[in-house]
Amino acid sequence: MLITACSLPILLFNGIDVYLNHALDPINIGFTLVFFILAALAEEILCRVVFLGLLVEKYGEWNSLIASSLLFMALHFLNPNVTPVAAINLFLAGILLGQVFLYSGKNLLFATIFHMGWNFTQGSLFGFSVSGMAIGQSLLIQQAPAGSAWSGKNFGLEGSVECTVVLILAISLLSWRQSKRAHSGTAQEPDTLLFTRGLEKAELAGRQYPQDRTLR
Template structure:
């Protein structure tokens, strides 16, 4: 075996592709946000509007970088960002994310532990809009586009789903006001749901839309903390009290038991539909035996 073949095998080893992809995407996203923040510094625009513009442009650049990186790295068409059916995937994803979050808040409301303090100007949604937009695209590219997709190619859908969901939960342990229970809940409700959404749709638009709608609805509309982070400006200023397991406490409603249940139910349903569509990938050893 010559050096050229050894180099090629190392470069196309799954772990190498994951490390290269994550390093480039994280580096580009951080660099673009930093540079764009300096470019758009002006007294003509509010800080909220500048942050929104920076988040949108840096997110678009991240998508473009992912497409071109893996187009040439893996020498294939990037179907996970195909525009075929994009309107359907985005609308269904936004609907699913918004409904799931609304049901979570509704449970707290009916228990008498959610109340509206004030309704604020519509422009107060801008900080949450920028945060939800960029985090949905950035995290879905890393967790589903790179990690899940590449692991799934070798180990199959279910093992990849478990690994990506576990890592998703572990990463959120680093967030403010997080806990082991919150991390486990996020791994189940969001890690599984977003992975199942990718399996079902075979594109990233669907999980991106779910992720965006979940975060945006939670913080911009209902005024709750999202993953331990609180925004000073939201459309509704709310007050949430009660048991941490029921409300999520300072981590936010996604740390509640009902959020985990709703996310798990949606995940099971999407996996059921994925089975019917034949979208479940078998691990390489079962494919080898079958062939």
């Protein structure tokens, strides 16, 4: 959803021609998926579980989010084609990923899947470079003119102004939602727990329904 919101304006208004890749190799996509999973897992463990997880207990939520996001941004400075806009977006992405980790009850699996999905969607589906690095194959093939700040230049989607806007909106929405939950007294229940409880209620209702029919 977030990647689509970033991608469509870039693809529609920057003179980029997009083609379906009819020679897509599933094995190549599989290896890329494994790479994204391992990369996301390593970054989540370092930046969120270790760094953010330790800081948040002592320095509070936003101080810790900012510190861990600066670390996340710095880890990507060695990537090729980094621009000032890309650096800002890396910092904002660190904030968003930190929120996902904290608001899911520090769920490493949930945070890793979100992180991996972010990278896989922009790289292997839409065909953008991921944090400045080109991806082997993608579902869509782009033929673009010289890049601008609007299209992310050679850094990819994360170097675009569109990405900046979407990240700010996503961070604001999560902050507002968490604040609303705090005022309603449900802030201590992470999203993953609420989702699990919903599944349990649905399963219980499914068990009761056949019994009601039998009684009739």
